[in-house]
Amino acid sequence: MQLRSAVDAPPLRPATETPPLRPLTAAARTRPVAAPPQQRSAENVAGVGVVDPQPSAATLIGSVQRAMRLLESVAAHGHGAPAKQLARETGLALPTAYHLLRTLVHEGYLRRDKGLFFLGEAAARLSSSGAQEKRRSTIVDALAGWRDSIGVPVYYAMYRDGEIEVLCVSDTPGNPAVEEWADFRETGHAHAIGQCLLAQLDEDARRDHLDRYPVRSLTPYTVRDDHALLRRLERMGRMELVVERQEYALGTVCAAVPITLGTTAATMAMSLPSHQAGRLLTAARQLQTEVGRLLGSLALSISI
DSSP, X not given: OOOOOTTTSOOOOXXXXXXXXXXXXXHHHHSOOOOOGXXXXXXXXXXXXXXXXXXXXXXXXXXXXXXXXXXXXXXXXXXXXXXXXXXXXXXXOHHHHHHHHHHHHHTTSEEEETTEEEEOHHHHHHHXXXXXXXXXXXXXXXXXXXXXXXXXXXXXXXXXXXXXXXXXXXXXXXXXXXXXXXXXXXXXXXXXXXXXXXXXXXXXXXXXXXXXXXXXXXXXXXXXXXXXXXXXXXXSOTTOOEEXXXXXXXXXXXXXXXXXXXXXXXXXXXXXXXXXXXXXXXXXXXXXXXHHHHHHHHGGGTTO
16 A cells, blocks of 8 residues: 555645524523633543543532531531521521421431521431441451551450340461351350450440340350359459460460440450460450550541
Protein backbone atom coordinates (compact mmCIF):
# COMPACT_ATOMS: atom_id res chain seq x y z
CA MET A 1 0.00 0.00 0.00
CA GLN A 2 1.37 3.40 -0.94
CA LEU A 3 0.96 6.54 1.12
CA ARG A 4 -0.53 9.46 -0.71
CA SER A 5 1.28 12.73 -0.32
CA ALA A 6 -0.44 16.01 0.20
CA VAL A 7 0.16 16.73 -3.49
CA ASP A 8 -1.98 13.74 -4.50
CA ALA A 9 -4.83 14.65 -2.15
CA PRO A 10 -7.99 16.01 -3.80
CA PRO A 11 -8.28 19.78 -3.72
CA LEU A 12 -10.26 21.31 -0.88
CA ARG A 13 -13.73 22.45 -1.78
CA PRO A 14 -14.37 26.15 -1.39
CA ALA A 15 -16.29 27.06 1.73
CA THR A 16 -19.91 27.90 1.23
CA GLU A 17 -21.04 31.37 1.93
CA THR A 18 -22.08 31.94 5.53
CA PRO A 19 -25.83 32.69 5.77
CA PRO A 20 -26.81 35.94 7.44
CA LEU A 21 -27.49 35.74 11.20
CA ARG A 22 -31.12 35.82 12.28
CA PRO A 23 -32.37 37.16 15.61
CA LEU A 24 -33.03 34.45 18.27
CA THR A 25 -36.60 33.63 19.13
CA ALA A 26 -37.72 33.69 22.75
CA ALA A 27 -37.60 29.88 22.89
CA ALA A 28 -34.10 29.79 21.49
CA ARG A 29 -32.91 32.35 23.99
CA THR A 30 -33.97 30.11 26.89
CA ARG A 31 -32.61 26.89 25.38
CA PRO A 32 -29.42 25.70 27.18
CA VAL A 33 -26.29 25.93 25.10
CA ALA A 34 -24.40 22.64 24.64
CA ALA A 35 -20.95 22.54 26.18
CA PRO A 36 -18.00 22.29 23.80
CA PRO A 37 -16.64 18.75 23.28
CA GLN A 38 -13.65 19.23 25.58
CA GLN A 39 -16.00 20.06 28.49
CA ARG A 40 -18.44 17.21 28.01
CA SER A 41 -18.23 13.97 30.00
CA ALA A 42 -15.95 11.49 28.28
CA GLU A 43 -17.49 8.49 26.58
CA ASN A 44 -15.81 5.22 25.77
CA VAL A 45 -15.77 3.61 22.37
CA ALA A 46 -18.72 1.38 23.26
CA GLY A 47 -20.84 4.43 23.84
CA VAL A 48 -21.11 3.98 27.63
CA GLY A 49 -20.83 7.24 29.53
CA VAL A 50 -17.96 7.59 32.00
CA VAL A 51 -19.20 9.03 35.30
CA ASP A 52 -17.65 12.35 36.17
CA PRO A 53 -16.09 11.92 39.66
CA GLN A 54 -17.09 15.51 40.48
CA PRO A 55 -20.58 15.99 39.06
CA SER A 56 -21.64 19.48 38.17
CA ALA A 57 -24.37 21.22 40.11
CA ALA A 58 -26.79 20.48 37.28
CA THR A 59 -26.59 16.72 38.03
CA LEU A 60 -27.34 17.06 41.76
CA ILE A 61 -30.86 16.64 43.16
CA GLY A 62 -31.77 19.87 44.85
CA SER A 63 -34.56 18.45 47.01
CA VAL A 64 -32.14 15.92 48.54
CA GLN A 65 -29.64 18.68 49.26
CA ARG A 66 -32.31 20.78 50.95
CA ALA A 67 -33.57 17.83 52.99
CA MET A 68 -30.05 17.07 54.21
CA ARG A 69 -29.55 20.69 55.25
CA LEU A 70 -32.77 20.49 57.26
CA LEU A 71 -31.60 17.28 58.97
CA GLU A 72 -28.29 18.92 59.89
CA SER A 73 -30.10 21.96 61.24
CA VAL A 74 -32.45 19.84 63.36
CA ALA A 75 -29.47 17.84 64.69
CA ALA A 76 -27.93 21.07 65.94
CA HIS A 77 -30.94 21.71 68.20
CA GLY A 78 -31.07 19.12 70.96
CA HIS A 79 -34.28 20.65 72.35
CA GLY A 80 -36.01 20.88 68.97
CA ALA A 81 -36.68 23.78 66.64
CA PRO A 82 -39.77 25.17 64.85
CA ALA A 83 -40.19 25.13 61.10
CA LYS A 84 -39.73 28.88 60.73
CA GLN A 85 -36.37 28.79 62.48
CA LEU A 86 -35.21 25.81 60.42
CA ALA A 87 -36.29 27.51 57.19
CA ARG A 88 -34.39 30.64 58.16
CA GLU A 89 -31.23 28.73 59.11
CA THR A 90 -31.20 26.71 55.88
CA GLY A 91 -32.18 29.61 53.62
CA LEU A 92 -35.32 27.83 52.40
CA ALA A 93 -38.69 29.31 51.63
CA LEU A 94 -41.14 28.44 54.42
CA PRO A 95 -43.53 26.41 52.17
CA THR A 96 -40.57 24.39 50.85
CA ALA A 97 -39.29 23.77 54.37
CA TYR A 98 -42.76 22.65 55.53
CA HIS A 99 -43.07 20.23 52.62
CA LEU A 100 -39.66 18.65 53.24
CA LEU A 101 -40.17 18.51 57.02
CA ARG A 102 -43.50 16.68 56.60
CA THR A 103 -41.82 14.19 54.27
CA LEU A 104 -38.95 13.58 56.70
CA VAL A 105 -41.43 13.08 59.55
CA HIS A 106 -43.43 10.61 57.45
CA GLU A 107 -40.26 8.60 56.71
CA GLY A 108 -39.21 8.57 60.37
CA TYR A 109 -36.09 10.70 60.02
CA LEU A 110 -37.73 13.49 62.03
CA ARG A 111 -40.48 13.62 64.61
CA ARG A 112 -42.69 16.56 65.50
CA ASP A 113 -43.78 17.39 69.04
CA LYS A 114 -45.70 20.53 70.00
CA GLY A 115 -44.59 22.37 66.88
CA LEU A 116 -40.90 21.49 67.30
CA PHE A 117 -38.91 19.10 65.12
CA PHE A 118 -36.46 16.51 66.51
CA LEU A 119 -34.35 13.76 64.95
CA GLY A 120 -36.42 10.59 64.53
CA GLU A 121 -35.72 6.91 65.03
CA ALA A 122 -34.62 6.36 61.44
CA ALA A 123 -31.90 8.99 61.77
CA ALA A 124 -30.81 7.48 65.09
CA ARG A 125 -30.56 4.02 63.50
CA LEU A 126 -28.31 5.39 60.78
CA SER A 127 -26.01 6.92 63.37
CA SER A 128 -25.94 3.95 65.75
CA SER A 129 -25.40 1.34 63.05
CA GLY A 130 -22.47 3.26 61.64
CA ALA A 131 -20.90 3.70 65.06
CA GLN A 132 -21.45 0.04 65.89
CA GLU A 133 -19.79 -1.07 62.68
CA LYS A 134 -16.81 1.16 63.41
CA ARG A 135 -16.46 -0.34 66.91
CA ARG A 136 -16.70 -3.87 65.55
CA SER A 137 -14.05 -3.09 62.94
CA THR A 138 -11.73 -1.80 65.69
CA ILE A 139 -12.05 -5.07 67.63
CA VAL A 140 -11.69 -7.27 64.55
CA ASP A 141 -8.54 -5.45 63.44
CA ALA A 142 -7.01 -5.69 66.92
CA LEU A 143 -7.66 -9.45 67.16
CA ALA A 144 -6.20 -10.06 63.71
CA GLY A 145 -3.06 -8.14 64.65
CA TRP A 146 -2.56 -10.12 67.86
CA ARG A 147 -3.29 -13.38 66.06
CA ASP A 148 -0.52 -12.69 63.57
CA SER A 149 2.05 -11.26 65.98
CA ILE A 150 1.65 -13.94 68.67
CA GLY A 151 0.77 -16.83 66.34
CA VAL A 152 -2.36 -18.01 68.20
CA PRO A 153 -6.12 -17.85 67.64
CA VAL A 154 -7.61 -14.97 69.63
CA TYR A 155 -11.13 -14.71 71.06
CA TYR A 156 -13.17 -11.77 72.36
CA ALA A 157 -16.06 -12.44 74.75
CA MET A 158 -18.37 -10.58 77.13
CA TYR A 159 -20.73 -11.39 79.96
CA ARG A 160 -23.95 -9.70 78.88
CA ASP A 161 -27.51 -10.06 80.17
CA GLY A 162 -26.52 -13.07 82.25
CA GLU A 163 -24.90 -14.92 79.36
CA ILE A 164 -21.37 -15.69 78.15
CA GLU A 165 -21.12 -14.44 74.58
CA VAL A 166 -18.14 -15.11 72.31
CA LEU A 167 -18.45 -12.14 69.96
CA CYS A 168 -15.40 -12.49 67.74
CA VAL A 169 -12.79 -15.13 66.90
CA SER A 170 -9.68 -14.60 64.78
CA ASP A 171 -7.78 -17.68 63.67
CA THR A 172 -5.93 -19.18 60.70
CA PRO A 173 -5.80 -22.66 59.15
CA GLY A 174 -2.39 -23.11 60.75
CA ASN A 175 -3.68 -21.99 64.15
CA PRO A 176 -7.36 -22.95 64.25
CA ALA A 177 -9.75 -21.98 67.03
CA VAL A 178 -11.11 -24.53 69.47
CA GLU A 179 -14.10 -26.42 68.11
CA GLU A 180 -17.19 -25.50 70.15
CA TRP A 181 -18.30 -29.05 70.75
CA ALA A 182 -20.22 -28.03 73.90
CA ASP A 183 -22.07 -24.70 74.07
CA PHE A 184 -19.73 -22.03 75.46
CA ARG A 185 -22.65 -20.35 77.26
CA GLU A 186 -23.50 -23.50 79.22
CA THR A 187 -19.92 -24.57 79.97
CA GLY A 188 -18.35 -21.40 81.35
CA HIS A 189 -17.04 -23.34 84.33
CA ALA A 190 -14.80 -25.41 82.04
CA HIS A 191 -13.04 -22.95 79.73
CA ALA A 192 -10.75 -20.01 80.39
CA ILE A 193 -13.15 -17.52 78.78
CA GLY A 194 -15.99 -18.45 81.12
CA GLN A 195 -13.85 -18.65 84.25
CA CYS A 196 -12.32 -15.25 83.46
CA LEU A 197 -15.77 -13.65 83.04
CA LEU A 198 -17.25 -15.31 86.12
CA ALA A 199 -14.26 -14.16 88.19
CA GLN A 200 -15.20 -10.55 87.38
CA LEU A 201 -18.76 -10.94 88.70
CA ASP A 202 -19.91 -10.53 92.29
CA GLU A 203 -20.87 -13.58 94.35
CA ASP A 204 -24.61 -13.25 93.72
CA ALA A 205 -24.13 -13.05 89.97
CA ARG A 206 -21.86 -16.10 89.99
CA ARG A 207 -24.37 -18.17 91.97
CA ASP A 208 -27.17 -17.05 89.67
CA HIS A 209 -25.15 -18.20 86.67
CA LEU A 210 -24.38 -21.59 88.23
CA ASP A 211 -28.05 -22.07 89.17
CA ARG A 212 -28.84 -21.82 85.46
CA TYR A 213 -25.73 -23.61 84.18
CA PRO A 214 -24.46 -26.00 86.89
CA VAL A 215 -21.01 -27.54 86.73
CA ARG A 216 -20.73 -30.78 84.78
CA SER A 217 -17.71 -32.82 83.79
CA LEU A 218 -16.55 -32.46 80.21
CA THR A 219 -13.11 -34.06 80.57
CA PRO A 220 -11.21 -35.77 83.41
CA TYR A 221 -9.67 -32.35 84.17
CA THR A 222 -12.91 -30.36 84.55
CA VAL A 223 -13.64 -28.83 87.97
CA ARG A 224 -15.86 -31.26 89.88
CA ASP A 225 -18.71 -29.20 91.36
CA ASP A 226 -20.09 -25.70 91.99
CA HIS A 227 -18.39 -25.33 95.36
CA ALA A 228 -14.95 -26.19 93.96
CA LEU A 229 -15.45 -23.68 91.14
CA LEU A 230 -16.61 -20.91 93.51
CA ARG A 231 -13.58 -21.49 95.74
CA ARG A 232 -11.30 -21.25 92.72
CA LEU A 233 -12.96 -18.02 91.53
CA GLU A 234 -12.67 -16.47 95.00
CA ARG A 235 -8.93 -17.15 95.01
CA MET A 236 -8.48 -15.45 91.64
CA GLY A 237 -7.68 -11.80 91.53
CA ARG A 238 -10.29 -9.76 89.66
CA MET A 239 -7.74 -8.83 87.00
CA GLU A 240 -5.67 -12.00 87.14
CA LEU A 241 -4.72 -13.96 84.03
CA VAL A 242 -6.77 -17.18 83.84
CA VAL A 243 -5.24 -20.43 82.55
CA GLU A 244 -7.08 -23.66 81.79
CA ARG A 245 -5.52 -26.95 80.68
CA GLN A 246 -7.75 -29.51 78.93
CA GLU A 247 -10.77 -28.73 81.13
CA TYR A 248 -13.03 -27.97 78.17
CA ALA A 249 -11.47 -30.09 75.43
CA LEU A 250 -8.79 -32.75 75.56
CA GLY A 251 -5.70 -31.71 73.64
CA THR A 252 -6.26 -27.96 74.16
CA VAL A 253 -4.94 -25.42 76.66
CA CYS A 254 -6.28 -21.87 76.96
CA ALA A 255 -5.64 -18.54 78.69
CA ALA A 256 -7.81 -15.46 79.13
CA VAL A 257 -7.01 -11.82 79.91
CA PRO A 258 -9.68 -10.01 81.97
CA ILE A 259 -10.99 -6.63 80.80
CA THR A 260 -13.15 -4.67 83.21
CA LEU A 261 -14.56 -1.28 82.22
CA GLY A 262 -17.10 -0.03 84.73
CA THR A 263 -19.74 -2.74 85.03
CA THR A 264 -18.71 -4.45 81.77
CA ALA A 265 -17.01 -7.84 82.14
CA ALA A 266 -15.05 -8.82 79.04
CA THR A 267 -12.03 -10.88 78.06
CA MET A 268 -9.51 -11.50 75.31
CA ALA A 269 -8.44 -15.13 75.20
CA MET A 270 -6.20 -17.51 73.25
CA SER A 271 -5.78 -21.24 72.81
CA LEU A 272 -3.02 -23.68 71.87
CA PRO A 273 -2.81 -27.42 71.24
CA SER A 274 -1.63 -29.21 74.38
CA HIS A 275 1.69 -30.23 72.81
CA GLN A 276 2.52 -26.48 72.77
CA ALA A 277 1.54 -25.98 76.41
CA GLY A 278 5.09 -24.89 77.19
CA ARG A 279 4.55 -21.58 75.38
CA LEU A 280 1.08 -20.92 76.83
CA LEU A 281 2.13 -18.56 79.64
CA THR A 282 4.59 -16.65 77.47
CA ALA A 283 2.00 -16.14 74.73
CA ALA A 284 -0.66 -15.23 77.31
CA ARG A 285 1.61 -12.59 78.90
CA GLN A 286 2.29 -11.17 75.46
CA LEU A 287 -1.44 -10.95 74.76
CA GLN A 288 -2.00 -9.31 78.15
CA THR A 289 0.65 -6.69 77.33
CA GLU A 290 -0.87 -6.00 73.91
CA VAL A 291 -4.37 -5.65 75.36
CA GLY A 292 -3.10 -3.27 78.03
CA ARG A 293 -1.34 -1.16 75.40
CA LEU A 294 -4.50 -0.74 73.33
CA LEU A 295 -7.07 -0.73 76.11
CA GLY A 296 -7.54 3.04 75.99
CA SER A 297 -8.42 3.04 72.30
CA LEU A 298 -10.53 -0.13 72.68
CA ALA A 299 -12.56 1.19 75.62
CA LEU A 300 -15.34 2.63 73.43
CA SER A 301 -15.36 -0.50 71.23
CA ILE A 302 -15.75 -3.12 73.94
CA SER A 303 -19.57 -3.29 73.81
CA ILE A 304 -19.94 -4.45 70.21
